[in-house]
Amino acid sequence: MNAQQLPQGLGAARYIGQRVLRKEDPRLLTGRGQFVDDISLPGMLHCAFARSAIARGNILNIDTSAARDMPGVHAVYTQADLAHFNAQMLSFFLLPPEVEMTPLASDRVCYVGEPLALVVADSRALAEDAASLIEVEYAELDPVVTLADARNGPPIHPGTSDNIAAEMGDEELDDDLAATLNGAAHLVTQKVVHQRISQAPMETRGVVASRDGNEELTLWITCQSPHMIARWVSQSLGLPQTAIRVIAKDVGGSFGLKNHPWKEEVSVILAALLFGRPLKWIEDRYEALTASNQCREAEMTLQAAFDAEGHLLASHGDYACNNGANPQGPDNNIAVHMFVWGAYKMPAYAFLTRGYYTNTNGLAAYRGPWAIESLIRETLLDRAARKIGIDPVEIRRRNLVTLKDQPSVSSMGIPREDITPAECMEKLLHHFDLAAFRKEQAAARAEGRYLGFGLATYIEPTGSAGSMPVMTGELAQIRIEPTGKVTATMSTHSQGHGTATTMAQIIADRLGVAYEDVTVFEGDSARGGFSPGAAGSRQGVIGGGAAISAADLLAAKVKTVAAHLLNASAETITIDGGTVHVTGAPEMSRSLGEIAAIAYGEPDRLPPGCESGLEVQHRYQPPPMTFTSAAHACVVEVDADTGFVKILRWISSEDCGTVINPAVVEGQISGGLAQAIGMVLLEEMPFDARGNPLSATFKDYLLPAISDIPEFEFVPANTPSQALGGMRGVGEGGAIIGPPTLVNAIADALIPFGELPEPLALPLTPTKLLSVIEGRDLAAHSAPAPVVVAAAAPATEPAPAAAAPAGEVRVDGAWDMVLKTPMGPQGMVVTFAVDGNAISGRFDSPEGSQDFIGGTLEVNRVRFDLKVEKPMKITLKYDLQFDGDSLSGKCKMGMFGSAKVSGTRKV
Amino acid sequence: MKPAPFDYVAPTSVEEACKVLAEAGGGATVIAGGQTLMPLLNLRMSQPFVLVDINKIPELSGISLTENGIRIGAATRQCDALKNPLLAAELPVLVEALRHVGHHQTRNRGTVGGSIALGEPAAEQPACAVAMGASIEIASVRGQRSVPATEFYVGPYMTILEPDELVTAITFPHWPSGHTPLFCELAQRPGDFALVGMVGALAIEGVAITRAGLGWFGMGGTPIRAYSAEAALLGQALGSIDADTIAELALSECAPFDDHHASAEYRRTVGKRLFAKTLRKALTVGEAA
Known part of the structure; x- marks a missing residue:
């Protein structure tokens, strides 16, 4: 798109729409980028992991003695050492996982490559030498590998009745839909089997963790948003976020893998807190391909x-x-x-x-x-x-x-x-x-x-924002320095996206300054404010909007100050090429630097009530x-x-x-x-x-x-x-x-x-x-032999719909209930009040409380509707079976289909 | 991905290198270009006690004509062989094969002897040695020996080389000037190991084939010599040869395998097709000459 085709409302665009050279490239192309592995701190030690050699089994013993005795090794940690931090793994939506998960495996392993122990040594090579000396005894179990295995095989996680992690929709086809499908002139069916792949970023995962005070932590981590990491780590470790600073200047690709830290990064952070010296772990390519998270299957x-x-x-x-x-x-x-x-x-x-x-x-x-x-x-x-x-x-x-x-x-x-x-x-x-x-x-x-x-x-x-807790707006803080140069601090973050370039293009246009005079800083949780960063094709849309609105606010302030200083009306002031002009009076032009020097250093010359300096910030909230x-x-x-x-x-x-x-x-x-x-x-x-x-x-x-x-x-x-x-x-x-x-x-x-x-x-x-x-x-000759997984009976048979209750039915009172939603399991407390066959009650969750009435009780089956406003207006239809101190059932969520519900009586 | 600990020695003569290998009692590994060995060391799939670096032995590098043929020092870099005028004149098929070996960066370091000593079954240079009738010169403290390439390979990455032995050179026999090289390789990306590959040469006098050397790579556990196809070609007049029949004969020598890049049946089907196509083209060139 060239400048002539620009949509209306962007004014005279000199940079927006142009192929200006990227500000990041001179640094990246001359080998002066700063990636995690470029960080070296005084006293820093190196980490390597011992990992599971089997896909499924119970850990009988981990013998770390030979590794600990090796010269150059400072510490070897297992989950027993890390457990007292009680670190909680979290999803992108900051929710805990449904199944128990610890940074290092505690009593069982559930995939090849799962980290079991962390070695801290003088060098990565020594750490790997020691990791290879760690002896693990397993009681191996048959693994569940494919989707077919998962459907037919035993549940891999204790305490679950099947391998379904999340489920929505309806198994049985609606009659009308079935009639339309079967009665149509043409019914076409397509089946796709999508392979598993690796995100394979050029820069693998990595972290340098440094404990700077009792509860002060600085992390250099390859990620998609330092702010998101700071928030995640703060919540996961229960540390105050003010004590955590996360830096990620340059990142070599991410593609979703680095939305938030995972087991290895958390283990290294905990080990750094335990040991006190800065620790570095850089995932090698073998680990990246075999032990990292993967995608798509x-x-x-x-x-x-x-x-x-x-x-x-x-x-x-x-x-x-x-x-x-x-x-x-x-x-x-x-x-x-x-x-x-x-x-x-x-x-x-x-x-x-x-x-x-x-x-x-x-x-x-x-x-x-x-x-x-x-x-x-x-x-x-x-x-x-x-x-x-x-x-x-x-x-x-x-x-x-x-x-x-x-x-x-x-x-x-x-x-x-x-x-x-x-x-x-x-x-x-x-x-x-x-x-x-x-x-x-x-x-x-x-x-x-x-x-x-x-x-x-x-x-x-x-550009999704406002509908999910972490999908926020974006922040731009822009200041014209006393020198007249422009510095912007953005909540955006580049893993190759070039946001320091595109945001500078916008700011230069909106402020009327040269692109070369604008510097954009990002990649540090101590700068700017929260955003999930590059997640969901959002930074150009939302960061761009933030850059526009903040620059416009700043331009307005410049005009107010200049109008006052030049005794002109603000409407006659324009800014172009870093110079402030008064329409029709070219002799009154002043450089932005002159105006800025006055704005900072001579507050007496500013309009009454005008804040000194030329600094603004704006958080842009786009359409959802x-x-x-x-x-x-x-x-x-x-x-x-x-x-x-x-x-x-x-x-x-x-x-x-x-x-x-x-x-x-x-x-x-x-x-x-x-x-x-x-x-x-x-x-x-x-x-x-x-x-x-x-x-x-x-x-x-x-x-x-x-x-x-x-x-x-x-x-x-x-x-x-x-x-x-x-x-x-x-x-x-x-x-x-x-x-x-x-x-x-x-x-x-x-x-x-x-x-x-x-x-x-x-x-x-x-x-x-x-x-x-x-x-x-x-x-055909070489089709791999079908994987035979012992078809063990599910640990607990799901209760048939009309089964008579085994125990006494007592619905009255408070229940801990979990609803499996598309964003992960959501916990709540539901209090039921029974009056004959009528049921009313109240839902309490961190998001708020809501009462309901008009429910029915039928032997052990409770049905009621709950109208909710967030995240969208929808009627939730609950259909629950009670059995002793447990409940289970479904919640029909309008067009989203049904979600599983489970619960236990609150004690 | 850091190697397990090892000692490092860099002898300056073959004699000294052999002595180190003998003393290590099987615990030594020779490093030349390191393009395969370094990843193996880093993955700890190879954990030698001693790494014997032969890069400082001058006599192991260079290409020369001898009465037995063209002799390539084992530590000759692939990039140097690729631009060697002697090789271009005497053994054009090896030059063609080298163009398909890895990438510029790996050829700058990788050596002819390193690839031939390693015996990757889908690699170009071992197959070239097998097809062209090369012999491999081997030294140890017990003396020197020369082994035909056809007898050198016993399985994937397995050769008859004893732990105390060092490959010092590869000698390709003389082929008549003007002989016709044959080369065809199918790889998923340029520089990858072959899914299917064939290599060789024909010498043609008048309208008849007087000498044939043909081999496969990527078609089994070792590079494979297509003896029956060679025999069927010898003495035949160019116009009377049915390339498909010869390809079928060549295929009968192979036992390709499945992996997740291609099935054995794919390799057989496409191998035969490419063999015939390459042969047909060579015969046409021979006929025109």
């Missing part, structure tokens, strides 16, 4: 019914993800269902969604964590188009929501006001001559060359959600001799609102697309039947290299959003829309040979694609 089946002309009628989705043993949040990925048909005219959608525990590494976020919705929908639409006999473009034209269809609300309650996937697609097709390509494709096929065209459209929620829309297309050639895929062209037509810096935006989209290409063709983190990770090095874990990535073409399709400045988030989109775009192109290329195999299992290796071309399963 999921299966989904999506059914969609169409009328004879290809209009969508109804749909059902069934999703399950493999959370691993200790996920960063036990998740059933409700966002998959919220957004799967968000951009389409879909009259009815229902779903069942589950997350399972297994004996594998925990799942953490990864760029577009819900992205399977776009993969499965867009590949389903292409298959439907082929079945119905219409073009992939046509099926989208008939079903996409256009600007004319808005405002409207999706069948899942998503308000749509300014989404533009249809408009993005038309702009893309204006740039790409599809008819000419079809001719080229036909000619190529005649020569035995297989070209394919893939198209996908999507919308993405970005800002949508980004896009259409992407790519052209591939599949080699029919080898099944290899070559990407010939890739076109992005993306509506990301106001573009602050096209190079930064294109970099974000390209990076996401590179990861998409990796997911579709190369990356895979498999486990063997004993739960051992099989991609332990980059020899086996194939990341896309520069040679695997085409040059992307960018078609402008931007429309301003309703957020201040008009930006839309652009951080995750490439990783969401890239996979279906590429899969659709590969499927199109292979049409002469048939459809891609069902289920669609990523990555599409040469073996899988050649199997389609050859019409036989080239992997």
Whole structure:
């Protein structure tokens, strides 16, 4: 986007919309970045972990004596040593996990690589030597590795009745929906098996922890927001947040992995508090691939019914993800269902969604964590188009929501006001001559060359704020120094996002100063204020809005001061190029430095009541959600001799609102697309039947290299959003829309040979694609033996719905109740009052209290409705069974389906 | 990823190196370029007591013509071999193979002898030695011996090399000038180890094949010589050769395996196809010449 195309309201933009050089690059490109491993403190010691060699078992004994005796070793800690801190692991939403989890394993291990002991030594090499001397005796148990194992196998966590970590939706299809699906002219089903992958940031995890006073702690940690880390650690350790300072100047990629600390970082922090000397732990690549959290592994089946002309009628989705043993949040990925048909005219959608525990590494976020919705929908639409006999473009034209269809609300309650996937697609097709390509494709096929065209459209929620506790606004503090130079302190944080550049572009424009005169500081919890940082494509939208409003406030102050000093009216004052002008009186111009020197040093000359100095701050609260829309297309050639895929062209037509810096935006989209290409063709983190990770090095874990990535073409399709400045988030989109775009192109290329195999299992290796071309399963001889897991009976059978109570039914009184919500388990105290068959009562939770009436009691079954206002207006329908001192049941949460409820009598 | 403790010695002669290896009684590992060994040390998959650095032994580097053929010192860097004019003239197939070995950065350090001594079954250089009929020169305190490459490899990363022995050079036999090199490799990304690879050469006099050396990599536990395919080609007139039949014969010598990058059947299917395609191209070139 060039300056002429800027949306209205941004005034004379000299920098916004320009490819200005990044402020971070001279430092990063000359090796002067400051990453965690660049930190070296006096007296600092180094850490290494002893880790579990098995996926599931009980720990009988940990013998650390040989390690402790080694010269150069200062300490060896196990959970017994760390236990007295009572550190509480937390999710991104700052909620404790449902299952017991400690920084180091205490009495059992539940995945290969789980940390068992921490060695503190003079060097990392010595620490590793000592860690290898730690002897662990286990009573090994059969592991639960795959989703199939999790469904059928024994629960891996004590005290749970099954491996379901989170569950929503309804198992039984609504009659009306079933009738629509089964009676439709076309019913198309798509199943996707998404492999597990590694976030694989270039900078692995790492921390330097320094105890500076009794309760003063400084952390250098690679993360997505130092403020979020400070908040998390403060809450986890019960330390006052004022005693914690977190610094992360430069971060080499994160992608969701570093949203908050995990077991290793917490262990190092606790060890530093115990030992007193600064400690460093840098995760090595082997640990990063085998012991870090991972992402994505999921299966989904999506059914969609169409009328004879290809209009969508109804749909059902069934999703399950493999959370691993200790996920960063036990998740059933409700966002998959919220957004799967968000951009389409879909009259009815229902779903069942589950997350399972297994004996594998925990799942953490990864760029577009819900992205399977776009993969499965867009590949389903292409298959439907082929079945119905219409073009992939046509099926989208008939079903996409256009600007004319808005405002409207999706069948899942998503308000749509300014989404533009249809408009993005038309702009893309204006740039790409599809008819000419079809001719080229036909000619190529005649020569035995297989070209394919893939198209996908999507919308993405970005800039989320205000709906979840940690998703806050962003803060900008800007001051004009007495020298006239501008310093901004932002709550934003870059892991490669270039926020120090884009925020400076905005501030320079809004203040009327040179870009070179603006410096942006971030990456230190002692500066600025709270924000979750880079999480959910939010910094351009919200940080940008904060930069605009703070700069405008500051400009207004400059004008007030200048008007007073120059005896002019404020309306006649302009600031341009770092100089303050009075309209029509060029001789009265003053440099910003002169005005600033007076504002700080000569308060007597300021207007009456005017605060001295030129400093302002503003926290911008954007609309709750800002949508980004896009259409992407790519052209591939599949080699029919080898099944290899070559990407010939890739076109992005993306509506990301106001573009602050096209190079930064294109970099974000390209990076996401590179990861998409990796997911579709190369990356895979498999486990063997004993739960051992099989991609332990980059020899086996194939990341896309520069040679695997085409040059992307960018078609402008931007429309301003309703957020201040008009930006839309652009951080995750490439990783969401890239996979279906590429899969659709590969499927199109292979049409002469048939459809891609069902289920669609990523990555599409040469073996899988050649199997389609050859019409036989080239992997058939070598299918791994099915994993046999002893089908142990669940520890407790769920009570049948109409079962008579075993004990006395006493509902009256207070109960501790837990509701499994999409954001994690939520605890509350419910007090019931029984009057005959009528039930009333009161809910008490940290969020507040609420009374209810009108419930019914039927033998041991209690039903009642609770109307809540937060996080949105919704009626919760509870249906509970009481048995002695325990209760269980479901809570139907409107369009979110049902959530599990459990509880015990309060004593 | 830090190596377990080890002693380090850097001998300056083959004799001295052999002495250290003998004294270590099997506890020593030789380091040349270190492009495979360093990761193995860092992963603690290799934990030698003594690391014997042969980079300071001048006689181990260099490429020369001898009466037995072209001799490449074991510690010759891959990047140096790649731009060596003698090799380009005498053994163009090795130069072609070297272009596919790792990346610029790894070739700057990696050595020809290091790769050949290691015996990665999907690597280019061991297969080249096997196909072209090279012999591997080995020294120890017990003396010197020369072993045909075809007898050197016994399994993945397993060779007949004794713990006290050092590979000192590889000699590729003379091939007639103007012989036709054959090389084909399929890897998921440039620089990766092969999913499927074939390498070799044909000598053609008039319209008949007078000499054939053909081998596979990535198609089993060792580099594999395609003897039956060579035999079927010898003495045949160029126009009478059915490349698919020869490829089928070559495939019968292989026992490829499954891994998560490709199945054994994929390797067989594509291996045969690429072998035939490469052979056909070579025969066409030979015919045109």
